[in-house]
Amino acid sequence: MRILLVEDEKKVASFISKALAEAGYVVEEVHNGNDALRLALANAYDTIILDIMMPGRDGLSVLKLLRERHVATPVLVLTARGEVSERVEGLELGADDYMGKPFAMRELLARVAALNRRATPERNVILQVADLSVNLLTREVVRAGRSIRLAVREYALLEYLMRSPGRVHSRTSLCEHVWGYHFDTGTNVVDVYVQRLRKKIEEEGEERILHTVRGVGYSLKANSNP
Numbered sequence: 001m002r003i004l005l006v007e008d009e010k011k012v013a014s015f016i017s018k019a020l021a022e023a024g025y026v027v028e029e030v031h032n033g034n035d036a037l038r039l040a041l042a043n044a045y046d047t048i049i050l051d052i053m054m055p056g057r058d059g060l061s062v063l064k065l066l067r068e069r070h071v072a073t074p075v076l077v078l079t080a081r082g083e084v085s086e087r088v089e090g091l092e093l094g095a096d097d098y099m100g101k102p103f104a105m106r107e108l109l110a111r112v113a114a115l116n117r118r119a120t121p122e123r124n125v126i127l128q129v130a131d132l133s134v135n136l137l138t139r140e141v142v143r144a145g146r147s148i149r150l151a152v153r154e155y156a157l158l159e160y161l162m163r164s165p166g167r168v169h170s171r172t173s174l175c176e177h178v179w180g181y182h183f184d185t186g187t188n189v190v191d192v193y194v195q196r197l198r199k200k201i202e203e204e205g206e207e208r209i210l211h212t213v214r215g216v217g218y219s220l221k222a223n224s225n226p
Helices: 010-022 033-042 059-068 084-093 105-119 152-162 171-179 189-201
Strands: 002-006 026-030 047-051 075-079 097-100 126-129 132-135 141-143 146-148 210-213 217-220
Touching (some): 002 010, 002 033, 010 026, 010 105, 026 033, 026 171, 033 047, 033 059, 047 059, 047 105, 059 075, 059 084, 075 105, 084 097, 097 105, 126 152, 132 152, 152 171, 152 189, 152 217, 171 189, 171 217
Parallel strands (some): 002 026, 002 047, 047 075
Antiparallel strands (some): 126 132, 132 141, 141 146, 210 217
16 A cells, blocks of 8 residues: 655655565655645555644645545544644644654554554445455455465555456566566576465465566466456
8 A cells, every 4th residue: 555655754754664674565655744645646646644743835825725636545644742723723724633743653543444444435435356365454365265474565566466457567567566666687586476476376286376477567466367
């Protein structure tokens, strides 16, 4: 899942980004309201973490413009100030949750997870390709009744592939969406993780569903799919 983190204090932003990445999220980090507004209008994110106090365009004005332009992405507001009036204003403008600074990172992660659960339509909780399923709420991966344990980045790769079964994803696309950085032609990180994932989801005798498209990238689909 992709998160837009808007925090002008770069050390704080780096700390939050690291914790989110370790939890399996892909994080895009910006440090001012103008960049936040531009990215939120141009891209699809699962959650926006938005600091209120920033130089230039502040968080509340960003939130107001996003809701006026019908961007429904869940927004978690952060602020070092504790005035009730400010919290009320943020909620009235369309914030989905609110946290005051300082905060415990475990609580932030729990609140982000809760926002994502509430934003996930019931019918889209389970992703299914052939006899492989992923529960987006519990992150449980099962194939033919067999429970599969995946590392954080392996799960993120599988989820991304399963969200568009049959589509061929380039290494560049996978790097940007799963790892959150631009593809370096000198790295084989994508190929390494694909091989790790394939060993776990394709045991002996099971149908191959993670396909290599030579010279292009990778695709997840059942052989019976077009």
